[in-house]
Amino acid sequence: MSLLVTGSIGIDTVKTPFGVSKDCLGGSAVYFSMAASFFTPVRFLGAIGADCPFDLKKIFKGKKVDLNGLELRHTSKTFRWAGSYQGAMNEAITDFVELNVLAEEPPQMPEEYKDSKFVFLANTAPNLQIQLLDQLHKPKFVAADTMNLWINNNLADLKQLLKKIDCLILNETEARMLANEHNLITAAAKIEKLGPTVVVIKKGESGSIIRQSDGQLFVLPAYPATVVKDPTGAGDSFAGGFMGYLAGQNKTDFATLKKAVAYGTVVASFTISNFSLKGLTKTTKRDIEKRLNTLRKTTTF
Numbered sequence: 099m100s101l102l103v104t105g106s107i108g109i110d111t112v113k114t115p116f117g118v119s120k121d122c123l124g125g126s127a128v129y130f131s132m133a134a135s136f137f138t139p140v141r142f143l144g145a146i147g148a149d150c151p152f153d154l155k156k157i158f159k160g161k162k163v164d165l166n167g168l169e170l171r172h173t174s175k176t177f178r179w180a181g182s183y184q185g186a187m188n189e190a191i192t193d194f195v196e197l198n199v200l201a202e203e204p205p206q207m208p209e210e211y212k213d214s215k216f217v218f219l220a221n222t223a224p225n226l227q228i229q230l231l232d233q234l235h236k237p238k239f240v241a242a243d244t245m246n247l248w249i250n251n252n253l254a255d256l257k258q259l260l261k262k263i264d265c266l267i268l269n270e271t272e273a274r275m276l277a278n279e280h281n282l283i284t285a286a287a288k289i290e291k292l293g294p295t296v297v298v299i300k301k302g303e304s305g306s307i308i309r310q311s312d313g314q315l316f317v318l319p320a321y322p323a324t325v326v327k328d329p330t331g332a333g334d335s336f337a338g339g340f341m342g343y344l345a346g347q348n349k350t351d352f353a354t355l356k357k358a359v360a361y362g363t364v365v366a367s368f369t370i371s372n373f374s375l376k377g378l379t380k381t382t383k384r385d386i387e388k389r390l391n392t393l394r395k396t397t398t399f
Contacts, residue, residue, distance in 0.1 A: 099238075101345035102211055103130045104143040104230050105220025105334070106200055107150070107168075111180040112373060114187060116327040119373035123152050124179065126220035126243070129331035132378045133338025133365045134218075135161040136386060138346040141214060143167035143230070145205040147174040147198060157375070169205040174198060187329050188302050207233045216345035218337060219263070221245050224255035231262055239350050241265035241296075241341055243333070249275050260293035264350070267298045267337050282307055283315065296355065298340070300333055308359050316356045321367035321393050328373045332366045335378065339365030364389045 110124030127144045134140045139162040142154075146168070154165055175198040181190040204226050212235050219227040219242040227242055240263045248256050249272060256276075260266065266289060270282055276292075277285035286297040286309040295311040305319035340362035347354050364386055371377040 099138065099216055099345045099348040100141060100214045101134055101138050101216040101218070101341060102141040102143060102214035102234075102237075103127050103134070103218045103220060103338075103341075104167075104204070104227075105130060105218075105222065106177050107144045107146050107152075107154070108177045108179050109150070109152075110178075110330065110374070111193075112328055112330050113180075113182040113193075114328050114373075115184070117373070119328065121151070122374040123157065124330060124374060125177065126331075126334045128154075128157075128375070129334035129369065129378075130218060130220060130338035130341075131158070131163050132161065132375055133335040133362075133369070134342030134345070135163050136339070136365065136381075136383050137342035137361070138162070138216075139164065140342070141167060141211050143205055143207060143211065145169040145171055145174070145199045145202070147176040148172045150176040157379075166208050167205065167211055171199055171202070174202060181330065183329060186303070187326060190330065204230055215239070215348075216341060217241070218341045219243065219259075220334065220337075224248050224252050224259045228255070228259050228262065231259075239264050239344060241267055241298075241337070243267050243337060244272060244276075246272055246275055257292055260289075263294050265296040265298065266294045267300065267333075267340070269300045269302070269333065273297075273299045283309070296350075298359065300336060302329075302332075306336070306359055306363065308355060310352055310355070314352045316352075316359065318356075318359055318363060318393075319397060321363055321389060322396060323367045323370060325371045327371060328377075329370050330374075332369050335369040336362040336366040338362070360390060360393060361386070364393060 105127035106125040108125035215238040277288040
């Protein structure tokens with residue numbers, strides 16, 4: 099089933115206790131698409147500037163990623179982000195960010211993308227997410243990401259978006275902030291009252307929570323990874339695995355949602371094992387299934 103992602107393509111510089119990766123490929127749409135392509139074809143919508151040094155056609159060669167929605171703007175610059183991690187690397191410290199093309203109008207959606215049934219609106223300004231969503235013809239399941247910046251400064255737009263989507267994916271800090279509630283189970287229930295019928299809360303090395311508006315709840319720990327070099331893109335890879343599995347199954351019942359969370363968790367465990375996309379590009383579907391079985395064994399009693 100068709101899966102559309104719209105988000106950023108970035109030039110990242112990342113520093114962790116394991117080294118520095120300068121001017122590497124990043125961005126929410128990039129991580130998401132690589133992760134989701136293990137499960138279903140992906141339609142990629144995003145924009146880059148003339149300074150982008152990456153050949154995305156080459157990077158996604160052999161992957162089920164349609165790049166007809168990639169827009170090159172010759173007079174613009176590509177989104178740039180630099181961040182660093184310390185200690186347990188639970189949270190990135192943003193050293194600098196240049197929005198560049200992300201501060202402009204969103205990319206034009208190809209006509210053939212408008213019938214997409216599964217949609218992921220990666221983190222960007224809520225009013226831009228609404229603009230993109232309004233171009234689609236009756237999608238079946240729409241998920242979105244957000245961040246503390248929009249919760250603090252664009253809450254009215256965010257609340258408008260939440261009325262239009264089926265699922266919100268956010269981290270524990272953002273969930274507490276949006277719901278004004280410390281307890282994450284209660285926070286998820288409060289967020290559902292704002293619109294989405296499904297809330298997924300990412301807790302990093304502590305796993306994730308998914309709650310459906312009928313009260314069904316699922317809590318899953320993270321995969322027991324022994325190699326963590328760069329957490330950048332883990333959340334977007336989680337979302338890619340999650341949405342990719344749902345689209346591939348063409349189902350959104352709670353049993354399928356639970357399994358999608360498990361696949362998202364496993365895919366993210368490969369992302370964090372190396373810098374940029376190196377952890378994902380060397381991964382196979384067989385590798386993913388093997389780790390899924392390990393995760394299942396370690397969480398069953």
